[in-house]
Amino acid sequence: MNKHRVIEVICVVFLVLFIFLISDDSAYSDKTVEEVLNAVSADVNVKDLTSFKKNKVKQEFGIDFVGVDSFAYYASDSIMTVDELLIIKLEEGVKADGITEKIQSRVKDKQVLFEGYAPEQSALLKNYVLSERDGFIFYAVGEEATDALVTFIETIR
Numbered sequence: 001m002n003k004h005r006v007i008e009v010i011c012v013v014f015l016v017l018f019i020f021l022i023s024d025d026s027a028y029s030d031k032t033v034e035e036v037l038n039a040v041s042a043d044v045n046v047k048d049l050t051s052f053k054k055n056k057v058k059q060e061f062g063i064d065f066v067g068v069d070s071f072a073y074y075a076s077d078s079i080m081t082v083d084e085l086l087i088i089k090l091e092e093g094v095k096a097d098g099i100t101e102k103i104q105s106r107v108k109d110k111q112v113l114f115e116g117y118a119p120e121q122s123a124l125l126k127n128y129v130l131s132e133r134d135g136f137i138f139y140a141v142g143e144e145a146t147d148a149l150v151t152f153i154e155t156i157r
Helices: 002-022 033-040 054-061 097-115 119-126 145-156
Strands: 050-052 068-075 084-090 129-133 136-141
Touching (some): 033 084, 054 068, 084 097, 097 129, 097 136, 129 145, 136 145
């Protein structure tokens, strides 16, 4: 009888470990920013936007790139066009909190800027999407932002 009890305890321990591993939220996607961008580009027309380098992201968002593995940032050259797409892949184990706060702060500042005189742009900014999952941060403003978010989530899994 004692032998069966030991086997039961071992099975329960393995079951608990299995459930813990399955439900772990800190998964890190093995996808690259380029792979995600290619998939999301089907929803967001980046051909009308300009690809910007690290300096522009630092200037616009205040992100210092500590813990950032890679990124892609597309925005319009026109100050009256608020469409944007930012995809950031974090280094493994890095938390996204500081970066997402900076993005949210910038969106709020832009909303205040456009609120009084540009209702269409203001509405787009109010409906921005920001998501952090599996080691990625996804931020988009535009008519297709919600569709792009769905594609982003499906792609990084």
